[in-house]
Amino acid sequence: MESHVRSSELTRRQFVRLAMAAGFGAALTSCAGNGDSAPAAPVRAEPSPVGDNAYLAVARGADPGAITRTALAAIGGIERFVKSGADVIIKPNICVDYRTYEYGATTNPEVVAILVELCLGAGAKRVRVMDKPFGGSPDSAYARSGIGQAVEAAGGTMEVMNGAKFRTEDIPAGQDLAKVKVYQDILSADVLIDVPIAKHHSLARLSLAGKNLFGVISRPSQMHANLGQRTADLVSLVRPTLTVVDAVRTLMAHGPTGGNLDDVRLSNTIIASHDIVAADAYAATLFDLTGDQISYVRAAAEMGLGTLDLESVKVEEISV
Amino acid sequence: MSPRIWRRLRRATQILALLVFLAIFAYTNAQRPERFWGDVFARLDPLLMVSASLAGRVMLGGLALAAAVVVLTFLFGRVWCGWLCPLGSMLEWLGPRRSARKALPEKLRLIKYLLLTAIVTAALLGNQTLLVLDPITILNRTMATAVWPALRYAIVATEELLYQVPALWGPLDAIHGAVVQPLFQDVQPVFGIGVLMAFLFAGLVALNWLATRFWCRYLCPLGGLLGLLSRLSLVRREVSDDCLGCAVCSSQCPTGTINPDDGYRSDPAECIVCYDCMTDCPSEGTGFRWQLPAWRPARQHDYDPSRRQLLGVLGISAAGVALAGVEPITARQPATMIRPPGADMVDFSALCVRCGACVRVCPTQGLQPSLFEGGVQNLLTPKLVPRLGYCSFACNACGQVCPTGAIPLLKLEEKRQAVMGLASINRDRCLPWAYNIPCIVCEEACPVADKAIQLEEVRAVGAAGESILIQRPRVLRELCVGCGICEFQCPMGGEAAIRVYAPTDVSTEGAIL
Numbered sequence: 001m002e003s004h005v006r007s008s009e010l011t012r013r014q015f016v017r018l019a020m021a022a023g024f025g026a027a028l029t030s031c032a033g034n035g036d037s038a039p040a041a042p043v044r045a046e047p048s049p050v051g052d053n054a055y056l057a058v059a060r061g062a063d064p065g066a067i068t069r070t071a072l073a074a075i076g077g078i079e080r081f082v083k084s085g086a087d088v089i090i091k092p093n094i095c096v097d098y099r100t101y102e103y104g105a106t107t108n109p110e111v112v113a114i115l116v117e118l119c120l121g122a123g124a125k126r127v128r129v130m131d132k133p134f135g136g137s138p139d140s141a142y143a144r145s146g147i148g149q150a151v152e153a154a155g156g157t158m159e160v161m162n163g164a165k166f167r168t169e170d171i172p173a174g175q176d177l178a179k180v181k182v183y184q185d186i187l188s189a190d191v192l193i194d195v196p197i198a199k200h201h202s203l204a205r206l207s208l209a210g211k212n213l214f215g216v217i218s219r220p221s222q223m224h225a226n227l228g229q230r231t232a233d234l235v236s237l238v239r240p241t242l243t244v245v246d247a248v249r250t251l252m253a254h255g256p257t258g259g260n261l262d263d264v265r266l267s268n269t270i271i272a273s274h275d276i277v278a279a280d281a282y283a284a285t286l287f288d289l290t291g292d293q294i295s296y297v298r299a300a301a302e303m304g305l306g307t308l309d310l311e312s313v314k315v316e317e318i319s320v
Numbered sequence: 321m322s323p324r325i326w327r328r329l330r331r332a333t334q335i336l337a338l339l340v341f342l343a344i345f346a347y348t349n350a351q352r353p354e355r356f357w358g359d360v361f362a363r364l365d366p367l368l369m370v371s372a373s374l375a376g377r378v379m380l381g382g383l384a385l386a387a388a389v390v391v392l393t394f395l396f397g398r399v400w401c402g403w404l405c406p407l408g409s410m411l412e413w414l415g416p417r418r419s420a421r422k423a424l425p426e427k428l429r430l431i432k433y434l435l436l437t438a439i440v441t442a443a444l445l446g447n448q449t450l451l452v453l454d455p456i457t458i459l460n461r462t463m464a465t466a467v468w469p470a471l472r473y474a475i476v477a478t479e480e481l482l483y484q485v486p487a488l489w490g491p492l493d494a495i496h497g498a499v500v501q502p503l504f505q506d507v508q509p510v511f512g513i514g515v516l517m518a519f520l521f522a523g524l525v526a527l528n529w530l531a532t533r534f535w536c537r538y539l540c541p542l543g544g545l546l547g548l549l550s551r552l553s554l555v556r557r558e559v560s561d562d563c564l565g566c567a568v569c570s571s572q573c574p575t576g577t578i579n580p581d582d583g584y585r586s587d588p589a590e591c592i593v594c595y596d597c598m599t600d601c602p603s604e605g606t607g608f609r610w611q612l613p614a615w616r617p618a619r620q621h622d623y624d625p626s627r628r629q630l631l632g633v634l635g636i637s638a639a640g641v642a643l644a645g646v647e648p649i650t651a652r653q654p655a656t657m658i659r660p661p662g663a664d665m666v667d668f669s670a671l672c673v674r675c676g677a678c679v680r681v682c683p684t685q686g687l688q689p690s691l692f693e694g695g696v697q698n699l700l701t702p703k704l705v706p707r708l709g710y711c712s713f714a715c716n717a718c719g720q721v722c723p724t725g726a727i728p729l730l731k732l733e734e735k736r737q738a739v740m741g742l743a744s745i746n747r748d749r750c751l752p753w754a755y756n757i758p759c760i761v762c763e764e765a766c767p768v769a770d771k772a773i774q775l776e777e778v779r780a781v782g783a784a785g786e787s788i789l790i791q792r793p794r795v796l797r798e799l800c801v802g803c804g805i806c807e808f809q810c811p812m813g814g815e816a817a818i819r820v821y822a823p824t825d826v827s828t829e830g831a832i833l
Contacts, residue, residue, distance in 0.1 A: 096767065098712070138506060203759075256764060257764075
């Protein structure tokens with residue numbers, strides 16, 4: 001073939017070589033950087049010590065927003081958890097896109113909105129709210145649950161979890177689950193607030209803060225074969241900074257999706273603690289159960305991720 | 321007005337029409353079904369609307385919009401083809417620089433008229449299989465099952481590569497949230513027919529190398545219909561005495577209908593009124609003129625179908641419809657042919673025009689165009705494949721976008737009760753049934769308020785011989801609507817341990833339950 005190419009121009013062959021080199025370089029970068037199995041997840045900063053505040057606060061009252069504020073204030077205020085400039089993620093339970101919050105399948109929008117407001121008030125750089133529904137699409141779930149509008153009105157951002165940001169992580173303390181594919185932002189955020197709705201679940205008995213973390217991994221159905229230990233293993237990796245259990249409208253049967261208002265009980269309660277195990281253990285008592293009877297709460301306690309012994313810690317119960 | 325303006329005006333109109341088509345396609349989805357204008361191209365298509373009305377024995381609202389195209393055609397000829405049709409425009413632009421040297425036999429123009437005859441005959445007999453050849457359905461189906469999914473795949477793969485660089489997360493998040501998620505949602509669509517559709521479309525484009533606008537000239541049944549109407553059009557091309565016989569027009573004509581051997585005259589039925597001949601003419605030798613009061617229908621050409629040919633096609637298509645009657649689906653709904661919600665309330669097979677609108681908007685992408693599972697008579701009609709995507713409890717978008725009511729417009733509350741099928745557990749594969757492994761995923765996911773899947777706690781023998789308590793799922797037929805989320809979520813590899821099959825008929829009217 002005759003060549004009329006000036007030396008400054010690329011020949012096709014040169015171009016292909018360059019492109020291959022660039023591709024190889026990109027692949028190398030990926031090995032060096034955030035590879036598919038990162039060695040260790042970033043360690044989230046611990047909240048400030050409890051001090052004289054309540055270890056666990058329980059607020060009761062008819063106004064979900066007010067009792068959320070009260071519970072937070074009793075454990076030392078949001079400032080214990082959110083420092084100025086912090087990147088905050090709030091993880092409510094938005095499991096399906098076909099139920100409004102009245103049915104008790106998804107977290108109360110007012111509770112989430114107040115948390116967004118408090119975080120921004122404490123100087124958070126940004127507050128994102130997200131969940132990965134198993135029934136329906138995230139956009140419509142955010143809308144129908146009422147959480148989307150409430151969060152945006154409060155100044156937060158709804159994020160649809162992007163498939164490209166799930167990566168396989170080792171679980172160093174894992175006993176039954178050595179690796180899990182988890183949403184990277186959940187691990188890298190400065191503050192993670194776990195805001196489950198307390199509700200019935202046929203295998204776990206109750207879906208609480210530990211169970212709520214199923215929404216941050218790519219394949220939740222892998223958890224069920226040994227739900228107790230695997231959930232506890234996941235908790236050991238994710239370590240929420242703060243747990244706020246929404247027990248305003250508790251779904252007592254046909255969970256986790258519900259659909260009968262007869263199954264919903266007005267419990268009008270918010271439970272807040274830095275200790276996810278203690279918060280879940282207290283929430284269990286609202287269903288006449290104990291933390292010990294919920295497999296994943298017991299397993300998490302056995303791993304030292306929190307305490308089941310509510311007698312040994314300062315629990316403050318407030319009526320508003 | 322300078323003749324040149326026509327070329328620009330037409331190009332602008334074509335681009336605009338294609339952009340509107342693509343914008344509607346990209347914009348409409350389950351959250352934005354836009355039932356008042358989302359299906360506007362289907363409703364503009366007279367072939368589609370007439371065929372569906374004939375086959376479905378209904379007066380479709382879309383006939384009104386299609387009538388506008390018919391009126392336009394009676395006035396000016398095949399304006400739709402030359403100015404508006406998004407498929408026609410794409411085929412005009414995706415072609416060789418120079419047109420083919422060797423002219424194809426004129427007789428080929430006959431094909432589109434015969435296809436049209438076959439479609440109308442079959443529609444009268446309640447069959448719409450050949451509407452798979454309608455240009456709007458071709459383009460929509462190709463976009464929905466091949467182009468759009470492939471585009472999403474490419475974009476997401478690029479994102480995944482770029483997300484390897486932590487410094488890019490900020491801008492990538494911003495782009496994903498503002499553009500990728502609103503346009504492509506969070507489900508990667510997969511379609512068994514996607515690659516096939518892409519190849520068929522490529523084939524249509526390749527035909528342009530044999531003759532420009534090969535599809536529009538020879539094959540398009542909608543072009544055939546509009547061609548027939550154009551023989552009566554009021555504004556037609558004429559050649560004046562100023563013609564120099566330079567042959568510029570005949571060599572450039574995109575449908576090759578200008579005949580040098582006939583004084584550079586053309587057939588209004590073949591002319592797509594692009595006005596290139598008028599623009600390019602060095603001598604004002606041709607133009608488009610009002611025909612009244614001396615109006616007469618355009619004359620016959622050799623390629624126009626003869627009475628014998630028409631009768632032949634009529635007979636063949638009637639025989640074809642009869643032959644479809646020997647397909648097994650006539651006797652029994654195949655076990656896995658699950659129709660969209662509410663389809664059983666109407667004559668679905670007769671109404672469905674195979675436009676793919678439902679397939680496009682299905683938020684889980686569980687609606688898939690069938691190949692031959694439902695017989696030739698149901699070619700490319702939607703069926704739910706729960707393993708790929710379930711019928712979302714929060715969604716009635718397919719009924720909203722369906723241009724013919726083949727999928728009825730149900731209120732969400734009605735749709736939730738529309739029975740599509742019945743779930744059935746394979747106890748030889750189900751984790752708790754076959755292997756004593758705890759799993760309640762199907763029950764957990766069941767959206768029915770009282771749960772159409774119930775768990776029974778039983779004592780069983782574990783792997784180490786110990787006694788264990790295990791929950792085993794059971795389907796409650798009375799509650800199951802066959803949405804298929806259980807089959808979709810079942811953690812078994814490959815085939816799910818719970819599957820949705822065509823509905824049972826035990827609860828048919830009159831039965832004592």
